[in-house]
Amino acid sequence: MSAQIISGKDIAADIRSELSGEVAKLVAETGVTPGLATVLVGENPASQMYVGMKNKAAAAMGIYSRQITLPIDTSQDELLGVVAGLNADPAIHGILVQLPVPDHIDEGLVIESIDPLKDVDGFHPMSVGRLATDSGEFFAPCTPAGVVEMLVRSGHDPAGKHVVVVGRSNIVGRPLASLLIRKAPGGNATVTVCHSRTPDLGAVTRTADILVVAMGRPEMVTADMVTPGTVVIDVGTNRVDDPDSEKGYRVCGDVLFDEVEKIAGAISPVPGGVGPMTITMLLSNTVKSARLATAR
Numbered sequence: 001m002s003a004q005i006i007s008g009k010d011i012a013a014d015i016r017s018e019l020s021g022e023v024a025k026l027v028a029e030t031g032v033t034p035g036l037a038t039v040l041v042g043e044n045p046a047s048q049m050y051v052g053m054k055n056k057a058a059a060a061m062g063i064y065s066r067q068i069t070l071p072i073d074t075s076q077d078e079l080l081g082v083v084a085g086l087n088a089d090p091a092i093h094g095i096l097v098q099l100p101v102p103d104h105i106d107e108g109l110v111i112e113s114i115d116p117l118k119d120v121d122g123f124h125p126m127s128v129g130r131l132a133t134d135s136g137e138f139f140a141p142c143t144p145a146g147v148v149e150m151l152v153r154s155g156h157d158p159a160g161k162h163v164v165v166v167g168r169s170n171i172v173g174r175p176l177a178s179l180l181i182r183k184a185p186g187g188n189a190t191v192t193v194c195h196s197r198t199p200d201l202g203a204v205t206r207t208a209d210i211l212v213v214a215m216g217r218p219e220m221v222t223a224d225m226v227t228p229g230t231v232v233i234d235v236g237t238n239r240v241d242d243p244d245s246e247k248g249y250r251v252c253g254d255v256l257f258d259e260v261e262k263i264a265g266a267i268s269p270v271p272g273g274v275g276p277m278t279i280t281m282l283l284s285n286t287v288k289s290a291r292l293a294t295a296r
């Protein structure tokens with residue numbers, strides 16, 4: 001039997017429609033329009049595409065969006081100056097500096113320069129620390145927050161389940177593990193984190209009730225690594241050469257979909273899975289930030 005398809009596209013559309021209502025309510029009640037600023041340094045085509053999609057999605061739901069594009073030779077001080085300006089701007093509630101930044105700029109320094117109250121990416125050490133200690137108000141990083149929403153809204157609440165996360169990045173694997181072990185809705189899971197140095201990866205992934213793969217390696221998870229009935233979330237977005245396609249490439253995940261789909265209990269596709277959820281959670285964090293700002 002084929003797996004249930006967990007469509008991030010459909011779930012994202014539901015959340016965006018809820019958020020549009022929230023934006024309209026916030027504007028009507030307080031006169032405040034949520035504002036998102038994205039900063040892109042350089043001309044990386046994938047980054048340009050992602051940033052463009054984020055601004056378009058924000059504008060489509062009534063969020064004010066400002067896209068700042070800086071040349072690749074922008075100095076670190078210039079970039080820090082731009083962030084300082086956005087920190088001080090009352091029309092902006094969320095700031096996102098698209099990563100990676102060019103090599104001559106210290107990424108950590110830039111992330112730490114963002115006002116934690118406007119850190120809608122959830123990458124600032126204060127946000128990371130509050131998530132890890134499950135204390136205070138914080139913005140959850142968008143991709144892992146999107147994964148949790150997908151699980152809960154598709155009827156696969158992680159509470160009480162064994163979730164195996166493959167990947168230990170700061171953007172996905174680590175914060176996802178922190179979210180899943182929280183004593184809070186969307187949490188209360190038992191979590192194992194695997195990575196590139198895990199011996200016999202398949203032996204671990206086969207123990208999962210829910211398997212989340214975020215390694216950035218095209219189609220690395222094959223059917224023999226998945227126990228029948230497992231819920232599989234594929235975070236990977238990879239471009240692989242495909243001479244049969246018009247563009248010369250195709251987009252695929254970290255999971256060999258055609259094979260795993262036949263045995264999984266449920267699976268998210270690529271594209272149309274986690275990708276639309278990431279942008280949606282960014283919008284959600286921006287609306288949350290604006291709401292919190294009006295309450296201060």
Ligand code: GUN
Pocket residue numbers: 096097098099100121142143171
């Ligand atoms: N680069 C890849 N993913 C992300 C993300 O979620 N936020 C930012 N700022 N940069 C990224």
